[in-house]
Amino acid sequence: MNIKLFGESSSISSGTVKKNRITEKIFFGLLWAAAFITVIVLVAIIGHVLINGLSHISLQFLTQEPENMGKEGGIFSSIVTTVYLALFSLIIAVPIGLSAAIFLTEYAKEGLIIRIIRFGTEALAGIPSIIYGLFGFVFFVVLLKFKYSIVSGGLTLTLMILPTIIRTSEESIKMVPRSYREGSLALGATKWQTIYKVVLPAAIPGVLTGVILGVGRVVGETAAVIYTAGSSLGLPNSIWRPGRTMAVHLYILASEGLSKTNMYATATVLIITVFIINFVANRLIKRFIR
Numbered sequence: 001m002n003i004k005l006f007g008e009s010s011s012i013s014s015g016t017v018k019k020n021r022i023t024e025k026i027f028f029g030l031l032w033a034a035a036f037i038t039v040i041v042l043v044a045i046i047g048h049v050l051i052n053g054l055s056h057i058s059l060q061f062l063t064q065e066p067e068n069m070g071k072e073g074g075i076f077s078s079i080v081t082t083v084y085l086a087l088f089s090l091i092i093a094v095p096i097g098l099s100a101a102i103f104l105t106e107y108a109k110e111g112l113i114i115r116i117i118r119f120g121t122e123a124l125a126g127i128p129s130i131i132y133g134l135f136g137f138v139f140f141v142v143l144l145k146f147k148y149s150i151v152s153g154g155l156t157l158t159l160m161i162l163p164t165i166i167r168t169s170e171e172s173i174k175m176v177p178r179s180y181r182e183g184s185l186a187l188g189a190t191k192w193q194t195i196y197k198v199v200l201p202a203a204i205p206g207v208l209t210g211v212i213l214g215v216g217r218v219v220g221e222t223a224a225v226i227y228t229a230g231s232s233l234g235l236p237n238s239i240w241r242p243g244r245t246m247a248v249h250l251y252i253l254a255s256e257g258l259s260k261t262n263m264y265a266t267a268t269v270l271i272i273t274v275f276i277i278n279f280v281a282n283r284l285i286k287r288f289i290r
Helices: 001-056 059-063 076-107 113-126 127-145 152-173 178-186 192-221 223-228 248-255 262-288
Strands: none
Touching: 001 127, 001 262, 059 262, 076 113, 076 152, 076 192, 076 262, 113 152, 127 152, 127 223, 152 192, 152 223, 178 192, 178 248, 192 248, 192 262, 223 248, 248 262
């Protein structure tokens, strides 16, 4: 009787194992299919843009000013405006975001206020960009009278990328082993010295990841920039002047059908710019890890 029961349990166990293996293979296949589809879609989009845009990129296109509302000429002023906005927003957002992350992880005690702050940052990260653009227009352009300018656009973009930088920096700092802090304090370092010389260097790769995400959003943003930095052609000679970024220039060319060749060429430059930013950032992350 016992032997029979043991045999039945063994057969049930082997059947369960076979069923689990089949289920695992099915889900593994679905994961591979999802990854394959994602790569195919990415290659199709980037390939389509590059095929239609690379042939129209030249030194003149990169160094000349747009002419005839963008139908002719280059995108030099759009490149400069994009760089201005990215640098302006990062110069403000990175110190504030990193400082907030340090406070939340190293100094603040868990409580209702801290939970509200974390919920607020997560909620801000999910707000549509058009809402940021409307707020930036009402507050910076109209109320503070900054008008359409690099300042208005940069401050609005700062508000957009700040939640991402705070959350990624906070998680990176949390990932630093507690033994690093305890060892530093045991050697006589102060809390700030421990944070500055031990914790932050170990968390730099994660912080840079948040910065990369922020730069990507700044470079590709259109709605918030149109409402705050404007869409004026020409090189901005001051941060108080309006300008047109590459993303806004691409949007106007595509929506108004001004120039198909310049549209694809601008999109190609935009993609190459994002690739360069990600490549440089990844090299820096690997260097810090080593």
